[in-house]
Amino acid sequence: MSQETILVADDDREIVRAIQKLLEMEGYRVLCAYNGLEALEQLVEQEVHLIILDIMMPKMDGLSTMMKIRESKNIPILLLSAKTEESDKVLGLSMGADDYISKPYQPAELVARVKSSLRRYLYLGNREKAKEEKSNAIENGGLLLNLDEKQIYVDGDPVKLTATEYRIVELLMKNRGRVFSAEEIYERVWKEQAFATENTVMVHIRRIREKIEINPKVPKYLKVVWGIGYKMEKY
Known part of the structure; x- marks a missing residue:
């Protein structure tokens, strides 16, 4: 307790x-x-x-x-x-x-x-030690992506992502603030030409939100830019 x-x-x-x-x-x-x-x-x-x-x-x-x-x-x-x-x-x-x-x-x-x-x-409160232990990492607000471990931490707690979810998060974390279309995300993550891939990407985005957001319906980090695509909000 x-x-x-x-x-x-x-x-x-x-x-x-x-x-x-x-x-x-x-x-x-x-x-x-x-x-x-x-x-x-x-x-x-x-x-x-x-x-x-x-x-x-x-x-x-x-x-x-x-x-x-x-x-x-x-x-x-x-x-x-x-x-x-x-x-x-x-x-x-x-x-x-x-x-x-x-x-x-x-x-x-x-x-x-x-x-x-x-x-x-x-x-x-123990951030300096955490930085030393996770030197090859990207921080964004309460998110920390350890590139060596292929692991994301949310407010210090490890969160389990699938391989595809991790690649999406890695792409967006490395380009915080940049908007990616669903087609661009698909081509970069799946390494295939995008064709009618909006729903596939949308489902993965929804699952990621359920894992990293306090309120997935009102996301703090993983935002949709209507009519354009998705981005990781920069903090």
């Missing part, structure tokens, strides 16, 4: 209680705060590995609290807010948040994002 400690800060006590119960069922130790000042006090007194922080709170709002935390700590911060405008998300992320979850949230998605952020944080 997990031993990490998570601090949940929200002025809505019912939400705090629900998140606390959800995370404790996953084996985490949970601390509770009901405004920004209480959250800062908990951080002084306790070792915390991740914070779930509501934006709209009394005494000190979530964004101000986050800025104060970022002065001395780089622990993951997940913003939780009823604000769903894209500008609010961009603002929160640009100010130092690691992720942004809109209310009402899906419990399974919240748990998945907590686990992903914790894995990334604990893995990146």
